[in-house]
Amino acid sequence: MSDNTKPNFARMKFYCDENRCIHCDGCSVACAEAHELPVEISRRKVVTVNEGIQGMEFSLSVACMHCTDAPCEEVCPVDCFYIRDDGIVLHDKDKCIGCSYCLYACPFGAPQFPSNGAFGTKGVMDKCTMCAGGPEDTNSAHERELYGQNRIAEGKVPVCAAMCSTKALLVGDAESVANIYRERVISFGHGVQSMPYGWDKAYGN
Amino acid sequence: METKSFFSEYKVYIIIGFLFALLTYWYFFLATIANLDYVFKFLILIAQGDISGNVIPISELPRLQQMEVALYGPNYSAIAPEVIRAFEERQHLLPIVFLVEFFLFLGMFILAKGRKQANITRHDDKIEVYSVFQRLVILLNIVIMIYLFITGFSITFGNWTGGGYIARFMRSTHEIVGVGWMPIWLIMTVIAFKDHKFFYRPSVKIWNKIFLRGKYEAMDRINYYMYVAFGALLVLSGFLIWFMAPDAATHAQTIQFKRFILFIHFMGSAIISFFTFETVYSYFVSVKGYLPGVITGKLPLEYIEQFRPDVLKEEENLRK
Numbered sequence: 001m002s003d004n005t006k007p008n009f010a011r012m013k014f015y016c017d018e019n020r021c022i023h024c025d026g027c028s029v030a031c032a033e034a035h036e037l038p039v040e041i042s043r044r045k046v047v048t049v050n051e052g053i054q055g056m057e058f059s060l061s062v063a064c065m066h067c068t069d070a071p072c073e074e075v076c077p078v079d080c081f082y083i084r085d086d087g088i089v090l091h092d093k094d095k096c097i098g099c100s101y102c103l104y105a106c107p108f109g110a111p112q113f114p115s116n117g118a119f120g121t122k123g124v125m126d127k128c129t130m131c132a133g134g135p136e137d138t139n140s141a142h143e144r145e146l147y148g149q150n151r152i153a154e155g156k157v158p159v160c161a162a163m164c165s166t167k168a169l170l171v172g173d174a175e176s177v178a179n180i181y182r183e184r185v186i187s188f189g190h191g192v193q194s195m196p197y198g199w200d201k202a203y204g205n
Numbered sequence: 206m207e208t209k210s211f212f213s214e215y216k217v218y219i220i221i222g223f224l225f226a227l228l229t230y231w232y233f234f235l236a237t238i239a240n241l242d243y244v245f246k247f248l249i250l251i252a253q254g255d256i257s258g259n260v261i262p263i264s265e266l267p268r269l270q271q272m273e274v275a276l277y278g279p280n281y282s283a284i285a286p287e288v289i290r291a292f293e294e295r296q297h298l299l300p301i302v303f304l305v306e307f308f309l310f311l312g313m314f315i316l317a318k319g320r321k322q323a324n325i326t327r328h329d330d331k332i333e334v335y336s337v338f339q340r341l342v343i344l345l346n347i348v349i350m351i352y353l354f355i356t357g358f359s360i361t362f363g364n365w366t367g368g369g370y371i372a373r374f375m376r377s378t379h380e381i382v383g384v385g386w387m388p389i390w391l392i393m394t395v396i397a398f399k400d401h402k403f404f405y406r407p408s409v410k411i412w413n414k415i416f417l418r419g420k421y422e423a424m425d426r427i428n429y430y431m432y433v434a435f436g437a438l439l440v441l442s443g444f445l446i447w448f449m450a451p452d453a454a455t456h457a458q459t460i461q462f463k464r465f466i467l468f469i470h471f472m473g474s475a476i477i478s479f480f481t482f483e484t485v486y487s488y489f490v491s492v493k494g495y496l497p498g499v500i501t502g503k504l505p506l507e508y509i510e511q512f513r514p515d516v517l518k519e520e521e522n523l524r525k
Contacts, residue, residue: 018272040453041453042453045453047275047276047457049271049272049275049276050264050271058268058272060272060276062276062277071285071289074289074293075288075289075292075293076363077292077296077360077361077362077363077364077368078363078364078366078367078368078369078372079364079368080368092368094368094369095367095368095369096368096373097360097363097368097369097372097373097375097376098373098376098377099360099363099376100451101288101292101467103451103460103463104285104288104460104463104464104467105285105288105289105292107277107281107285108276108277109276109277109278109453109456109457109460111451112451112453113450113451115450117373117376117377118373118374118377118378118381119377119378119380119381121377121380121381121447121450122377122380122450122451124373197269197272197273197276198273198276198277201281
């Protein structure tokens with residue numbers, strides 16, 4: 001079979017525009033509600049930099065960036081991570097031993113750990129799935145219980161980006177997201193001088 | 206009086222010191238991919254009580270870097286790639302290292318023509334060498350260390366177990382049992398500090414029920430010092446890893462420190478394992494009769510005469 005017959009999958013990426021984010025926390029609340037996450041888990045969080053300093057304050061929403069060469073996958077001792085054809089990085093909670101090596105390797109602090117392991121220790125890792133579920137049967141009760149909603153299978157946008165009122169948080173095919181980023185930067189009257197935050201680490205230069 | 210040259214007097218220490226210097230040079234200056242310049246600055250920062258890893262104040266960074274540091278912590282490429290490399294190295298190199306160590310001890314065993322065995326004719330003529338307290342501490346130390354080795358390796362070699370519930374349970378209990386090992390390690394360190402030249406042993410009965418008897422052979426003394434030094438590293442780093450459990454709220458402020466601590470834990474466990482194997486070999490494999498002695502607390506007098514004359518001498522001094 002020649003390469004031309006292979007389906008051309010999208011390469012899914014996140015982008016948060018710090019000039020638009022108003023730290024409303026809509027994305028993180030929507031994520032927690034949609035996936036019915038326990039209180040200690042925040043798959044997505046919003047951080048404000050230079051808080052209180054006039055003219056220098058800005059906010060950003062951050063979660064797993066679904067890296068191209070995901071270091072979490074590289075370092076996992078039980079190989080519980082896998083990367084889908086569309087670039088979404090997922091993991092198998094039934095295999096995960098909660099060692100947290102992925103957290104040490106992650107440049108974005110995405111892996112989260114509930115304290116529900118034996119004797120109150122760390123439980124299995126939880127992270128943003130880009131609303132794409134896990135390795136269980138799509139939309140099964142077990143998948144929903146472990147990973148939350150599988151909106152991607154239903155043709156929907158991840159809930160965080162869908163909820164973003166200022167459209168600061170974008171998700172989608174890399175090319176489309178990059179085009180929007182470029183247009184926004186050009187609208188300021190100058191060209192693109194740097195990549196969106198985290199893109200160099202997540203997706204390479 | 207027999208005069209010994211400096212080298213023959215301190216041969217074991219010189220050889221071990223030289224090997225350590227080589228290992229340190231290889232580990233830190235040849236093998237590492239960590240940014241050592243950053244690590245040194247970070248250590249100075251830690252000494253000043255700042256564990257954030259921001260060697261350059263956040264306000265002095267350009268906007269893009271401010272974003273990264275505020276969200277993910279500073280200098281990802283300084284330590285994290287080293288943790289990844291060290292982890293992969295452990296998975297692939299440690300089995301080879303252990304195999305080499307096994308054949309090293311097997312060679313020693315063959316050269317020594319098997320286990321040394323005391324010639325005992327009077328089986329009932331025994332003296333108490335270990336008090337109940339000492340036996341409890343030594344046996345707990347042995348059992349806990351075996352458990353920590355097994356569960357620690359079940360994490361490192363997770364690619365063999367394949368993960369799942371049992372491996373997860375072992376990982377959890379590694380943390381809890383590790384915390385439990387801390388007092389045992391400390392007590393063992395204290396009671397085994399028995400023959401330093403500054404150590405004065407009073408002839409009080411209770412004293413001998415706490416501190417172990419006899420004197421160390423040179424290699425056993427090195428094993429003890431390594432147990433203290435690298436045990437301290439493991440205890441401290443392990444406690445911090447357990448205590449600073451992943452917390453999303455403080456991630457950016459603590460992640461660099463956690464990476465550094467994990468690296469220390471990796472290093473400590475790899476080095477202590479050699480000296481632990483050496484201890485296991487010299488106490489349990491090369492000589493017959495140590496374990497029953499620790500379990501019952503008593504050893505046959507003839508065994509002590511042949512293998513532990515230092516203990517016998519102390520015993521005689523006590524009886525005077």
